[in-house]
Amino acid sequence: MNIHEYQAKAIFEKFGVPVPQGAVATTPAGFITALAQLPEGPTMVKSQIHAGGRGKGTFTNGFKGGVKFCKTKAEAQAMAANMLGNTLVTIQTGPAGRKVQTIYFTIASEIKKEYYLAILLDRNSSRPVIVASTKGGVEIEKVAHETPEKLFKILIDPAYGLADFQVRELIFKLGFTGIEAKNAAKLIRNLYTAFWETDAAMIEVNPLITTPTGDVLALDAKVSFDANALYRHPEIVALRDLNEEDSKEIEASKYSLSYIALDGNIACLVNGAGLAMSTMDIIQHFGGTPANFLDVGGGASKDQVIAAFKIILGDKNVKGILVNIFGGIMDCNVIATGIVAAVKEVGLKLPLVVRLEGNNVAAGKATLAASGLALVSGDTMADAAQKIVKLVA
């Protein structure tokens, strides 16, 4: 689960990670109230959306830059009006962009030097890893590729947590000395505590900065959480912003369906994540384009199948549907009955290819054949994929 920068910074403050003072607004009237909380002087105006690349993004109204530096608060107030309510397109949003519904004002800190700091899971070692670099403010993938010697990694033993010697090692590698070293060490320790205590999946601070007075601050904050652990963090669930999520994906989650919208025109409905991914792949292999990932889970109950059809049909690009079910334990006839009921209930007009395999498959196929529905049966995944690609061509 992702959250906004201002929410992430509130969590940082709670754990003692210093951030520039800031305030949020969701209405033009709110700009005044928010700015009143900040001292007069240089101010940053930051669009709050769940996507990176905001600074270099462009609004659909032509206005450039979702993050702006302003010399005064008055200027910041005028600048915010260009952003609020408008749609920001960045390299991470896709062409549709995201509507900016919250503006975050912060004090514009004086920057001495920029760094990069992140904490995430290292899959190879199954341990948390701190990744840091003296090259802040740029894409970390670029640093890893071009100047790997400027990238430092520290694996953390979950039995002991982050050790002081590891923090010192990082501080020396990043070249901090004096008061900066002391402040940076405290920040790193507190950030790790925040990561561990909140069940974060990833925390990224880019840039982390030093100021001429020796302060070390998180200038930006990107935090995501492990969805599996949300049950023990109601305070984090409360931060969820449904405006940032695809409405079809929200609907799908209500029925325990795992759905991800893509931009093709052949929808698929599959049981199991691996099979669902490879159904998308096989559609593409035979020249079609998948409209979505959709895993109905191992069971695939009638209600789930009906909900799945409705979600799929909510995507206006869809020109045909491929159902691919491997009924291992589940009786294929039960699944076939569910499909027939769902197709009748939603009044499906689009081409539909169904590939059923597994337990009691003969009865399942008979049910589909006797339904009077204009559906096509596929024998193997390859056969079914070729049929649906041909039907929508």
Next chain:
Amino acid sequence: MSILITPQTKIIVQGITGDFGGRHAKLSLDYGTQVVAGVTPGKGGQFFEHGTHKVPIFNSVADAAQATSASVSVIFVPPPYAADAILECVAAGLDLAVAITEGIPIKDMIRVKRAMQGTKTRLLGPNCPGLVTPGTGKDSSGGCRIGIAPGYIHKQGHVGVVSRSGTLTYEAVFQLTSKNIGQTTCVGIGGDPVNGTNHLDVIKLFNADPETHGIILIGEIGGNAEVEAARWIKANCTKPVAGFIAGATAPAGRRMGHAGAIVGGAEDTAAAKIAVFKECGIEVAVTPSDMADALLRSAKAKGVTLT
């Protein structure tokens, strides 16, 4: 022979009185698997009954293991309690803990994995379908079925299957059985980013098993477990190996159902993994429908008989 489990393996079911655990305990009993004990704290002394089977329930894994000499436990415990259930298997000194549970917090698994270091217990999963060593009876019954895979699609034979995905494993097994090619053991290692046994661990076991003549390795986007296994195969394994990677069309940065199925960079995409497979002499299945045929091609090229 087989790997990890045999038809004689005695198993414990943790969460046997729950709907999910109970249903699959029954299916395993029907398959002929030695389900010798159940564990549900507070229900010790009761019995889990199915047909003529009367399986004793214990309060703890240690009690169950001591009373029945079971060496393997399968975990159907809900996510908040699953990490603890795994640690209980470790404390009881079991050989293998199979965690079916989906949705265990990553932090819990990080801690569990650290706690298991240096212990004798192997973990399979979590978020996995379990494993099956097919038997010689009708529809492969008489074998050992641990977890949630459909037993009847299997056939005893000489191919090992390892996969992160349940339904893709079934797809591969079904293709093999339809072609009259049997399996030694089919292992689902699970779709989570932090898991116990990985692809390479299973590949090493298959390579060392004289009864396994060929291997199907099924992977997906995210992480580098498949790459690590492929490089080891290139250096150490002469058996025919077919590979498939799911997720070629998955958008970067999105989790595709499995918590671990997410493209993080240029190296964990399907295309990158497939390139490594090819470089390592693994016969790549062009589509999921091609998995058994790919293994047949590799076996033919190496002059190996799979049946």
